[in-house]
Amino acid sequence: MSSNLHPMLNVAIKAARAAGAIINRAALDVESVRISQKQINDFVTEVDHASEKIIIETLLTAYPGHGILAEESGKEYGAKDSEFVWIIDPLDGTTNFIHGFPVYCISIALAVKGKVEQAVVYDPTRNDLFTATKGRGAYLNERRIRVSKRTQLKDCLISTGFPFRPGDNFKSYLNMMADVMQRTAGLRRPGAAALDLAYVAAGFTDGFFETGLSIWDVAAGSLLVTEAGGLVGNFTGEADFLEQRECLAGSPRIYGQLVPILGKYSKFASAGDKAAVRQAAAADTPATDAQEADDGTDAAESAAPQADAAKGEDAPF
Numbered sequence: 384m385s386s387n388l389h390p391m392l393n394v395a396i397k398a399a400r401a402a403g404a405i406i407n408r409a410a411l412d413v414e415s416v417r418i419s420q421k422q423i424n425d426f427v428t429e430v431d432h433a434s435e436k437i438i439i440e441t442l443l444t445a446y447p448g449h450g451i452l453a454e455e456s457g458k459e460y461g462a463k464d465s466e467f468v469w470i471i472d473p474l475d476g477t478t479n480f481i482h483g484f485p486v487y488c489i490s491i492a493l494a495v496k497g498k499v500e501q502a503v504v505y506d507p508t509r510n511d512l513f514t515a516t517k518g519r520g521a522y523l524n525e526r527r528i529r530v531s532k533r534t535q536l537k538d539c540l541i542s543t544g545f546p547f548r549p550g551d552n553f554k555s556y557l558n559m560m561a562d563v564m565q566r567t568a569g570l571r572r573p574g575a576a577a578l579d580l581a582y583v584a585a586g587f588t589d590g591f592f593e594t595g596l597s598i599w600d601v602a603a604g605s606l607l608v609t610e611a612g613g614l615v616g617n618f619t620g621e622a623d624f625l626e627q628r629e630c631l632a633g634s635p636r637i638y639g640q641l642v643p644i645l646g647k648y649s650k651f652a653s654a655g656d657k658a659a660v661r662q663a664a665a666a667d668t669p670a671t672d673a674q675e676a677d678d679g680t681d682a683a684e685s686a687a688p689q690a691d692a693a694k695g696e697d698a699p700f
Contacts, residue, residue, distance in 0.1 A: 388514070388516070389501060389516045389519075391446070391493055391501050392493075392501045392503065392514060392516050394441065394442060394445040394446070395442070395469075395491045395493065395501055395502075395503040396503055396505075396512065396514065397441055398437065398438040398441035398442055398491060398503075399438070399489045399491055399503045399505035399512070400505065400512075401437045401438070401441055402434040402435075402437050402438050402473060402474075402489050402505075402507075403489060403505050403507030403510075404507075405430065405433050405434050405437060406430055406434055406474060406480070406487075406489070406507050407507050407508070409428075409430045409433075410480070410483070410485075410507075410508070413480065413481060413482075413483050416428050416429060416430055416481065417429045418481055426477050426478055426481060427455060427477060428474070428477060428480070428481060430474060430480070431454075431455055431473050431474045431477060432455055432473075434473035434474050434489065435453050435454070435455050435456060435471060435473035438453075438471055438473055438489070438491060439451055439453060439456070439460050439461070439469075439471070442461075442469050442491075443460065443461060446467065447462075448462050448465055448467070449461055449462060449465050449467040449468065449469055449493075450462050450463065450464075450465040450467060450468040450469070451468070451469050451471065452468055452469070452470045452471070452598070452599065453469075453470075453471040453472075453473065453599065454471065454472050454473060454597070454599045455473065466495055466496050467493060467494075467495055468493070468494045469491065469492070469493055469494075470490075470491070470492040470493075470494060470499075470598055470599050470602040470603070471490070471491055471492075471599060472489070472490040472491075472577060472599040472600060473489060474487060474488075474489065475487060475488050475489070475490050475575045475576060475577040475578065475599075475600060476488060476573075476574050476575030476578065478574060479573075479574045479575065484574070485508040485509075486508075486573045486574055486575055486578065487506075487507075487508070487574075487575050487578070488504050488505055488506045488507070488575050488577050488578040488581070489503070489504070489505045489507070490503070490504050490577035490599060490600070490602070490603040490604065491503045491504075491505075491603060492599075492602035492603035492606065494602065498517070499517070499602050499603070499605060499606045499625075500516065500517040500606075501515070501516055501517070501606075502514065502515040502516075502521075502602070502603035502604070502605075502606040502607055502610075503603060504577050504578060504580070504581040504603050504604060504607060506578060506581075510524075511523060511524060511581075512524055513528075513581040513584065513585070513607055514607075515584075515603075515606045515607045515610040515611075516610075517606065517610070518610075519610070520610050520611070521584050521606075521607045521608075521610035521611040523581075523585050528584055528585040528586065528607075528611050529586060529611050529612050530583060530584060530586055530589075530608070530611050530612050530613035530633070530634035530635075531586035531588075531589045531634050531637075532586075532634070533589050533634070533636075533637065534636045534637075536566050536567055536637060536640045536641070537566060537567065537568065538568055538589075539567050539568055539588075539589035539590060539637055540567070540568055540569050540570075540571065540587075540588045540589055541563055541567050541569070541570050541571070541588060541589060541590045541591065541592070541633075541641075542570075542571045542572070542573060542579045542582065542583070542588045542590070542591045543560065543563070543570060543571070543572055543579075543591065543592050543593055544572060544574070544576055544579070544593035544594075544595075544596075545572055546594065546595065555648060556594070558648075559592075559645060559648045562644050562645075563592070563641070563644060563645070566644065571588065576591075576593055576596055576600040576601060576604065576630070577600060577601070577603060577604045578604075579591045579593075579604070580601065580603075580604025580605060580607060580608055580615070580630075580632055581604055581607050583604075583607075583608050583611075583613060583632045583633060583634075584604070584607035584608045584610070584611035584613060585611070586611075586634075589633055589634060589637045590631070590632060590633030590634070590637045590638065590641055591630070591631070591632045591633065592618065592629075592630065592631045592632075592641065592645055593629070593630055594628060594629045594630075595628055595629075596628055596629070596630050597628070598625050598626055600630075601615075601624075601625060601630050602625060604632075605624075605625070605630075605632070608632045612634070612635070613632060613633055613634050613635065613638065614632065614633065614634075614635055614638040615630065615631070615632040615638075616630075616631055616632075616638075617629045617630070617631060617649055617651060618631050618642070618645040618646050618648055618649035618651075618652075619642065619646045619649045619651050619652060620638075620642040620646065621651065627650075627651075629649060629650065631645060
């Protein structure tokens, strides 16, 4: 821990590293880990629970008056009426973990009066520690990080998450991916949204989009992105997105070019856009967006007013 960091961030780092040690020990013999299924393709392990337990214990030992919102235990622990709420995903990428696929992380965020002010995303397999304090920038292993400088969508690597739950609109998502794939250098699906957002912040990827995400998937990663100079919101570009179950992030120019492509797939899209998407899905053919500018200048400019909001407005919960 560093004396230069915010004390609450230092405690979150301590909690993340303790949880990472549990996860790394379990990964040595992942075949023996007990697994249960919350719903189809949505798994939880004893490691998720052990990781969450040590994180909560560490945080509440330091700040017993704070609230807790955790993936596995919800609001069971911590104060119920505190302005300080820790938002925890103890193992983001559980499906990867149980298969031995080394892409997963721990995500811890602190929201104060509904706005995320501290963030830690820790990848225990690589010992990569992403941190951010509101107004102080984003860091990877104590080195300042920034979003990528690419300005042309055709040169960009974009990450996403595939739908996997009953009721997800697979045809619409396939059309969405086709819209993005034909305009970019590549589309990736690593399988841990918090780490995807951290990678956007570090400039490893240029953008990220996914639907069906919960607040603990995106809270910490969203602060990393904005503190690294990027934008984050829903598919229509609105910054008030944390509990809307859709997330779009990227450098400002790339974010601006993705909004007109993905906005029509948003649940907040206009009736006309939604009708066009339904027709495209029914025909099982990818929808296209002829209005996208070659360099995205107009779209980037239209998204520009959102820049300040994205850095300061998070959804209450």
